[in-house]
Amino acid sequence: xxxxxxxxxxxxxxxxxxxxxxxxxxxxxxxxxxxxxxxxxxxxxxxxxxxxxxxxxxxxxxxxxxxxxxxxxxxxxxxxxxxxxxxxxxxxxxxxxxxxxxxxxxxxxxxxxxxxxxxxxxxxxxxxxxxxxxxxxxxxxxxxxxxxxxxxxxxxxxxxxxxxxxxxxxxxxxxxxxxxxxxxxxxxxxxxxxxxxxxxxxxxxxxxxxxxxxxxx
Amino acid sequence: xxxxxxxxxxxxxxxxxxxxxxxxxxxxxxxxxxxxxxxxxxxxxxxxxxxxxxxxxxxxxxxxxxxxxxxxxxxxxxxxxxxxxxxxxxxxxxxxxxxxxxxxxxxxxxxxxxxxxxxxxxxxxxxxxxxxxxxxxxxxxxxxxxxxxxxxxxxxxxxxxxxxxxxxxxxxxxxxxxxxxxxxxxxxxxxxxxxxxxxxxxxxxxxxxxxxxxxxxxxxxxxxxxxxxxxx
Numbered sequence: 001x002x003x004x005x006x007x008x009x010x011x012x013x014x015x016x017x018x019x020x021x022x023x024x025x026x027x028x029x030x031x032x033x034x035x036x037x038x039x040x041x042x043x044x045x046x047x048x049x050x051x052x053x054x055x056x057x058x059x060x061x062x063x064x065x066x067x068x069x070x071x072x073x074x075x076x077x078x079x080x081x082x083x084x085x086x087x088x089x090x091x092x093x094x095x096x097x098x099x100x101x102x103x104x105x106x107x108x109x110x111x112x113x114x115x116x117x118x119x120x121x122x123x124x125x126x127x128x129x130x131x132x133x134x135x136x137x138x139x140x141x142x143x144x145x146x147x148x149x150x151x152x153x154x155x156x157x158x159x160x161x162x163x164x165x166x167x168x169x170x171x172x173x174x175x176x177x178x179x180x181x182x183x184x185x186x187x188x189x190x191x192x193x194x195x196x197x198x199x200x201x202x203x204x205x206x207x208x209x210x211x212x213x214x215x216x217x
Numbered sequence: 218x219x220x221x222x223x224x225x226x227x228x229x230x231x232x233x234x235x236x237x238x239x240x241x242x243x244x245x246x247x248x249x250x251x252x253x254x255x256x257x258x259x260x261x262x263x264x265x266x267x268x269x270x271x272x273x274x275x276x277x278x279x280x281x282x283x284x285x286x287x288x289x290x291x292x293x294x295x296x297x298x299x300x301x302x303x304x305x306x307x308x309x310x311x312x313x314x315x316x317x318x319x320x321x322x323x324x325x326x327x328x329x330x331x332x333x334x335x336x337x338x339x340x341x342x343x344x345x346x347x348x349x350x351x352x353x354x355x356x357x358x359x360x361x362x363x364x365x366x367x368x369x370x371x372x373x374x375x376x377x378x379x380x381x382x383x384x385x386x387x388x389x390x391x392x393x394x395x396x397x398x399x400x401x402x403x404x405x406x407x408x409x410x411x412x413x414x415x416x417x418x419x420x421x422x423x424x425x426x427x428x429x430x431x432x433x434x435x436x437x438x439x440x441x442x443x444x445x446x447x448x449x
Contacts, residue, residue, distance in 0.1 A: 061406075061410055064367055064371070064409070064410055064413035064414070064417075065371065065406045065409040065410050065413070066370075066371040066372070066373070066374035066385065066409055067371070067374070068374040068375065068377060068378075068385050069374060069384070069385050069388060069402060069405045069406055069409065070406070072385070072388065072389065072392075072402050073402040073403075073406065076392065076398045076402065077398055077399050077402060080398055080399060158277075158278070158279040158280075159279065160279075161279050161281040161282055162281060162375065164281075164378070165377075165378060172279070172281060172282055172285060175285075176285065176289070179289065184293065185285075185289035185290045185293060186290045186291075186293045186294060189282070189285050189286050189289060189290040190286065190290060192282055193278055193282050193283070193286055196277060196278045196279050196282055197273065197274055197277040197278055198277075199277075200273075200276070200277030200278070201273055201277055204277075
């Protein structure tokens with residue numbers, strides 16, 4: 001069996017349609033991960049040991065278990081509590097929560113990296129806690145970790161095909177469905193593979209540029 | 218819940234498949250990481266290019282896409298793999314690419330003076346790598362390797378999508394046969410968590426062993442102090 005260019009052209013529209021869902025899931029999931037990660041980090045800094053430990057174990061648990069069973073959990077268990085959600089919503093939620101445990105670590109490192117003098121300056125200027133966080137510490141911490149956060153965006157993009165486990169028709173699933181209609185899998189799946197490599201290579205070049213731009217050393 | 222636990226032979230079998238995939242994939246990834254990581258530190262541009270192509274291609278691809286490619290696409294051009302082998306190949310190639318970057322970075326992170334000292338002592342390039350650079354680089358590699366091993370273990374869940382009966386597939390089967398949705402998926406997640414924690418303990422143990430082999434991480438002993446005084 002040889003490569004069929006005609007067929008390759010024919011499957012492209014289906015793949016692009018799938019790519020739309022891949023991008024939707026990645027963007028929304030990433031937005032959730034960015035926000036929720038910050039929530040985890042700030043919760044871990046509360047003076048209450050109970051909150052601190054609970055959050056630590058929850059994030060550790062979510063981080064060290066695979067995405068697919070987590071997807072099943074969200075997709076099949078939430079309806080048992082009367083919360084029926086679509087497969088794409090389940091995918092976005094799972095990706096977001098899963099990656100929030102990574103971004104939480106990233107933020108934590110970023111905050112730890114802010115020089116101690118900045119905190120002392122806040123105290124000396126008698127800034128209220130909210131202003132110290134919002135206007136002094138977080139802007140510096142987030143700036144430092146932007147390249148790392150970029151790497152997790154790429155990682156999440158590469159994990160998005162897992163959503164096919166709950167029947168989201170993202171790009172790999174689209175390729176699979178096209179292939180199973182014609183029993184020719186070689187072209188569509190190879191195209192998806194190439195797409196991932198191209199996107200990853202380009203985005204890792206972008207991340208390297210971010211690293212140079214936000215380098216603190 | 219009890220119905221879910223009654224099917225424990227299935228859970229044990231599933232966990233065994235997951236563990237076996239982790240170990241086999243890890244072994245393949247380790248070999249690839251060392252081979253291509255060393256290629257990345259080569260003096261010859263062509264050998265370094267080999268490293269770049271391997272890393273960019275297999276790190277840039279999603280593991281599931283690789284697995285589908287090995288499982289659905291390649292058989293059509295006559296390359297047919299057993300499912301387990303295709304899974305090990307996809308996981309090993311993907312994690313191996315991340316590992317190769319770790320190996321390359323660690324070897325480059327060994328202080329340059331070590332390299333120069335080995336040349337001054339007239340070591341052959343092989344001796345230099347084997348006796349001086351690699352042992353020190355190995356201590357730097359272990360913590361990131363530990364993280365990659367956990368990633369690999371989590372990655373094995375994709376095999377449930379091509380018909381291997383691992384922990385994830387077992388949880389789906391048990392959910393189907395007992396209807397206990399919450400219990401079935403909770404048990405699976407807890408088992409994965411336990412496996413991850415055990416792997417982490419093993420990696421920590423290995424880290425301590427390597428540190429001791431290199432004479433690092435030991436508490437300062439009085440005996441060493443007196444030796445220092447006597448020597449000075």
